[in-house]
Amino acid sequence: MNPVYILIVTFVVFVSDTLSSAYGDSWEGVRETAEQGNVIMQAMASNNLIFVVLGVSLIIWFVLIAYLIRIEKKLEYLEQKHPKE
């Protein structure tokens, strides 16, 4: 399967939680709403929210990876244009 397609589906599953009901106008009861929602959201809210920190770290890590690969790509292009003597 196309990895982009898988990414989009995963993203939709994640945001569909927010779009259904938890899109509130007030900040009250954040603690309670954090524990509602689908199975994924309940798991995310368990264990003192440590999985939220994991999510944040993984986002940083994957963005970092993407950036390193982009630099690789650009270097590769320039290295082909200016080959070693």
Place this chain on the structure above:
Amino acid sequence: MPKLNIWKYLLLLWMTVVLLAAFLIRVPDIPILHETSRNLFFHVPMWFTMTVVFGAGLVFSIRYLASNNMRMDALAESATLIGILFGICGLLTGSLWARFTWGTWWTFAEPKMNLSAMAMMIYVAYFILRSAYDDPEKRAKIAAVYNIFAATTVPFLLYVIPRQLPSLHPGADGNPAFSDLTAPELRLVFYPAVIGFIGLAAWIIQLRYRYLMLRNRMDRSAAS
């Protein structure tokens, strides 16, 4: 998608697994530390990586002096820069950790903090020294000699002196940092994390080195 060496794909996978394990492993709940004992998997490898990378820089500097090969100078420069990068990460993560466990961002009573900051400054001076010379050969030679001096201070500033002084930081008062107090299962994630971060540093050093070499080639082709 560029064609990466196989070790880079392995590294990406390895680090992702380490990151997941670092969060998912069950850590003992120690008073004051609580979940921050997981910082062991991130903060400490920064210093391990920095030490290894500075050590590599020392080797490249010595090899430059032995061979007068400018590639060795570029490698030494790249390694030193990435070493500083990891050292800064170590200082920042340590400071944040200290805020929530020691109650302060920075304290001048803590030898390890201040001496590691001093080691950073010695290495920053390496780049200031480099910037003072226009002639590449001269710059490479002076920088290599300075780097040998800088690298010899690291073991003393980071490992020897802090262990002789009283401190809140683990690894003080003549103890190794990893004592019997540390839960043994933490090592299962800690050592893979060290390997992963060293690999990551090697990748970034390689990128920097390739950039320097490419810049040389482009400058030369522009001049001719």
